[in-house]
Amino acid sequence: MDKAVPRPTPPSGPRRVAAALLRAGQLEAAASCYKELWESGRGPEVGARLLECLCALGRYAEALLVADELAAEYPDSPVCRKEVYSAWYNGRILARDPGCSYERLTACANALVCSGLYCKQAPSIILELANEAARRELWDKALQVTRRLTPGLMRGSRLATWYDCRIQALLGKGEAAHALAIVHDLPDRFPHQRRRFLTHLLRAYLLLDSPYDAAAVYVELSRHHPPPDWVFFEHGRLERHVGHIGDAVVLLSRAMLFTRPLTKAIPALEDLAELMLKLGWFAAARDHLRLNTWLRYVDGRPVPDRLRDLLQRALAGCRRPEASVPEKNVVLSRCRAIWRHQASRSLPVRRDVRHTRRCLINHGGTIHLEDGVWLVQTRGGPRFPVPLELVPADMEPGTNVVVDAVPSFDRTRRVETWRVLGLRQA
Numbered sequence: 001m002d003k004a005v006p007r008p009t010p011p012s013g014p015r016r017v018a019a020a021l022l023r024a025g026q027l028e029a030a031a032s033c034y035k036e037l038w039e040s041g042r043g044p045e046v047g048a049r050l051l052e053c054l055c056a057l058g059r060y061a062e063a064l065l066v067a068d069e070l071a072a073e074y075p076d077s078p079v080c081r082k083e084v085y086s087a088w089y090n091g092r093i094l095a096r097d098p099g100c101s102y103e104r105l106t107a108c109a110n111a112l113v114c115s116g117l118y119c120k121q122a123p124s125i126i127l128e129l130a131n132e133a134a135r136r137e138l139w140d141k142a143l144q145v146t147r148r149l150t151p152g153l154m155r156g157s158r159l160a161t162w163y164d165c166r167i168q169a170l171l172g173k174g175e176a177a178h179a180l181a182i183v184h185d186l187p188d189r190f191p192h193q194r195r196r197f198l199t200h201l202l203r204a205y206l207l208l209d210s211p212y213d214a215a216a217v218y219v220e221l222s223r224h225h226p227p228p229d230w231v232f233f234e235h236g237r238l239e240r241h242v243g244h245i246g247d248a249v250v251l252l253s254r255a256m257l258f259t260r261p262l263t264k265a266i267p268a269l270e271d272l273a274e275l276m277l278k279l280g281w282f283a284a285a286r287d288h289l290r291l292n293t294w295l296r297y298v299d300g301r302p303v304p305d306r307l308r309d310l311l312q313r314a315l316a317g318c319r320r321p322e323a324s325v326p327e328k329n330v331v332l333s334r335c336r337a338i339w340r341h342q343a344s345r346s347l348p349v350r351r352d353v354r355h356t357r358r359c360l361i362n363h364g365g366t367i368h369l370e371d372g373v374w375l376v377q378t379r380g381g382p383r384f385p386v387p388l389e390l391v392p393a394d395m396e397p398g399t400n401v402v403v404d405a406v407p408s409f410d411r412t413r414r415v416e417t418w419r420v421l422g423l424r425q426a
Contacts, residue, residue, distance in 0.1 A: 018049065027053050044070070044077040051083035060091030064100075067091075085117055093128050102136060105129065123149060123158055130165040134172075142169035160190045167200045176207035177406040177421060181359045187220075195224055205356070210407035211242050212416055216351040222254075229258060233268055240275065243414060249275050253342035256335075263299040266292060273310060282317030287334045289314055294328050357407040360418065364426060369397045376403050376420070384418040391423065400426040 018033035031053035037046045047070045054063035067087035070080045088108040092100055100108075109129045112118045118125065126148050133142035146166045154162055163186055170179035183204060186197040198221050205214040218235035221228060232255035240248035252272045259265040269292040276285035289311040296303050315321070365378035367386065374386040384405065395401075401423055408419035 015046070022049060022053065027057050031057060031059075038066070044074045044079045047074070048077075048079050048083045051080075051087050055083070055087055055090060060087065060095060060097075063087040064091045064097060081115070082117065085112055085115055088112060089118060089121070089125070093125050096132075102132065102138060102141070105132060123154065127158060127161050127165070131161065134165050134168045137172060139169040139172035142166070143173075160186075160193045163190075164193070164196060164200075167197075171200065171203050171207065174207065176204045177359050177361075177404070180204040180208065180406065181361060184356075184358050195221065195228070201356075205407065208406045208419070209409050210357065210416070211238055211409050212351050213356040213407055214238060216349070216356050219349060227258065229255075229264075232258060233265075236268070237271065240271070242409075245275050245278055247347050249279070250342050250345050250347055253339040256339045257343055263295050266295050266299065266301065269295070270307065270310075273314070277310065277313060277317075280317070282314050282319075284334075284338055286311065286314035286318060287331050287338075290325070290331050291328075291335050294331070357416075359407075360403060360405040363403050363405065365401055365403055367391070367395065367397065367399050367401045367423075376401060376423070378403065382418060384420070386420045386423055390420055392425070395425065402426050 014033060014037055018030055018037060021030035021033060031050065034046055034050035034053060037043075038050050047066060051063055051066055051070070054060070054066065064087055067084045070077075071084050074080050089112055091097060092105060092108050093112070097105070106129060109125050112125055113122045126145060130142050130145040133139075133145055142165050146162055146169070149162055151159060151162055163182065167179050167183050167186075170176075170182070179200065183197055183200045187194045187201065190197060198217055202214055202217040202221070205211075205217060215235060215238055218231055218238065221231045222235070232251050236248045236251035236255060239245075239251060249272065252268050252275070255268050256262075256265055256272070259268070269288050273285045273288040273292065276282075276288065289307060292307065293303050293311070296307075360378065360381065363378050363381065365376045365381070368375050368377065374388065374391050375383060376386050377383045386403075402425075403420060404422040405418040405420045408417050409415075410417045
């Protein structure tokens, strides 16, 4: 942008007063004086000193407006550059500026990195740029920014942040296999960020449709004190999905004991009642449906017809009809007794989190054709089918191949399996 023509220089008297106030440490008064000077005559020196006062006072919302104007009007002024960069670094990089577009934030970050004044802070600046891209779900930009840093040159929290941004971007783009290959050992490498990376590991397994591996991560997350309030809910729904109804009841009961207020658990109560109906626990289902209805009234939610139908099924199945509907506190007491009893039951650990399956990347094996189905027998590993469209037309049975596969789950047979992403001749 062309350099603007400076306005007439302000009178020297007010400038001397403002400078004296700044030297005396009277920042509020100095900022007011310099603001009047800036509005009346502008100039690089006045703008720089105004920025210095505003940044020292922590008034970054005002400072950033002045910094952007100075950068546009006096882009080559050495007097302004230091204060403009300080405002950008402290107000936009270290402290979030919600009104700043990502494009402007990128321009500011690049200017700081290339300025020579912030060489030591360059990795932190780039990481914050990646963090902001992830917060705004700009996954392509987040991946692009993380490529500007070499993970081998980082340590500690910086390295953990780099991995966090990269994995978020890969999961956001649906590249779960790539994310899983990176994240599988990070919970142990970064114990202070363990829960964060376990959550990423969980998302990867869920995207890859590998419920038993996801269940192992749920178990590990539930060992944290206190456990995240969503863990038992989601784990219970997963166990229900794979057909383990009794385990789902245990987990949803634990969720009810950990949830406050109970209105947050309205969906779980409905799930519990449905599972109890499947198990033939009609009286327990009846109480849970009544509690659900009461909580919906308290929370101002409508009672759907489906809930009324479930309650009629539960009442029809009860052997001893009640003479009258009990009070709410009685119903709540009965439900809590069921939750405590079910939550105390132990669950089988089908897979420990340290032994969850990882991706098979560039894994060697041999391909065979049996009953019209192509199968890969990996070396020292599993045997699984390959989609016909991935097999080259000229490939012969017995050929040595290299395969890329990710954990999966056969919903029909309810067994673990593998999903092939790529196959090529060795």
